[in-house]
Amino acid sequence: MDLSDRIETGMQAAIRYATACGCPQKLSDAFRYAVFPGGARIRPRLCLAVALACGDRDPKVATAAATAIELLHCASLVHDDLPCFDNSATRRGKPSVHVEFGEEIAVLVGDGLIVSAFETVARETQHAPELTAPLISTIANAVGSPYGLVAGQAWESEPEINITAYHRAKTASLFTGAVSTGALSSNGNPLQWYALADALGAAYQAADDLYDAMDDNGSMGKPAGQDQANGKPNLVAELGLEGAMKQLHSLVLQAADSVPDCRGSDMLRAMIHKEAKRLMPKKLAASAA
């Protein structure tokens, strides 16, 4: 099975459990709507790529970790789109969950996806109990407080934002979670992979800021220019368009350089360069070609 098949199979299984017989219909529909069709699934792909690079010792566990990471990413998108945060009417080119199903179902879908992520890891690691707690702790760190997604989003409610802590918690943390759980599930050492996660997280944040600043509605499926409208920190406002582009290039090189020596390192570097092309806003990529 290739990476995409493993991820989609994992996501289907998780949602099948969450929407099993007895689930209220709207909630069930909204769960599926929030995770299918997915975006680029970059975080779970990264998780599995690291697991493969480390030997893919236990594919079932790695797939569960990748699935949990993606469920949590989807949860964060559903909650981030809520009126009290980004108030985003669209996501991935369709109405956001609260627009389609109402705010109450959007809150519950986010909550339910968080629970489902941990449930998935518990269910799929019963044959490898020594991995359950380390995986759960690592994932909780990546999405909770004080260093994960929850804290990252909460920085936006502070009178003064610590930009480094904000970006690290809001974006880099889930990349760190992805590479760490990928390594853990294959008996690798997560510490060797932190530099890669940091660089990728920062690159992704830079790309996101570029998209946001560029009035480019097409590729990421959310209305552009929202950061500025919402008074949120943005790399382009800080460094200018060209400066932000340079930063993105440099972060991608840094990420590729950070891949530790292992049997899958060439595959991983190739994946990073391919992903970098996808990340680059199309208008800029065309003008740089």
Added chain:
Amino acid sequence: MDLSDRIETGMQAAIRYATACGCPQKLSDAFRYAVFPGGARIRPRLCLAVALACGDRDPKVATAAATAIELLHCASLVHDDLPCFDNSATRRGKPSVHVEFGEEIAVLVGDGLIVSAFETVARETQHAPELTAPLISTIANAVGSPYGLVAGQAWESEPEINITAYHRAKTASLFTGAVSTGALSSNGNPLQWYALADALGAAYQAADDLYDAMDDNGSMGKPAGQDQANGKPNLVAELGLEGAMKQLHSLVLQAADSVPDCRGSDMLRAMIHKEAKRLMPKKLAASAA
């Protein structure tokens, strides 16, 4: 240490982790606000009482399970109070979290408490890895979908509510989670405890409905009559005040009868009768005295 001390120590530890150095200030304040001072802590008390009744084989694990259950209960209160659900301005006699800190922080505190619950179990079961996955799965079942709190709340968005499924998911599920994890953490058999959980969950729901219908603001700290205002199902509307009272009495007796034979069964029955007195709305208790 008595039950209350174990629970408060567990809650303090969990919140200390979630608000460690680097946590945005408002989020940190809101975490504490949402869980301290607590309510009656009935669910974690039940969890620990069952663990004790089963021999309290691993107090650290039992306390972690009790803590996780209470963190999740607090999370559900914070989210249930949001404007899109009950729109409740007060909770436990003070402004609700979204009123005090804003809606965005309230959503994040709920999310963060859910994560913290699973993190707590993972952290405190590292010495007993065979328990991590069963505890996480049991807790996820109690709070997620299709049978836990998330599904229970989602029933309120359906055009027709399945009342049995609604009450079971919204109230009984967390009691089931509490007794099951209490039993699991002491090597007990959760199946022997389901009848107790069901009866207690139903008793608690009946008491809640009585409070809601009685315009009694004092004891539960939330504005009364909300179910009716929100068009939510309520036992008093169904059976009348006297019928609902009879139902509550019968459920308490049923709960006490459901305690399986074990060395702590007398202690547990006494606890149930004591709790029943606390559950009874004061005006009704006075008129029944």
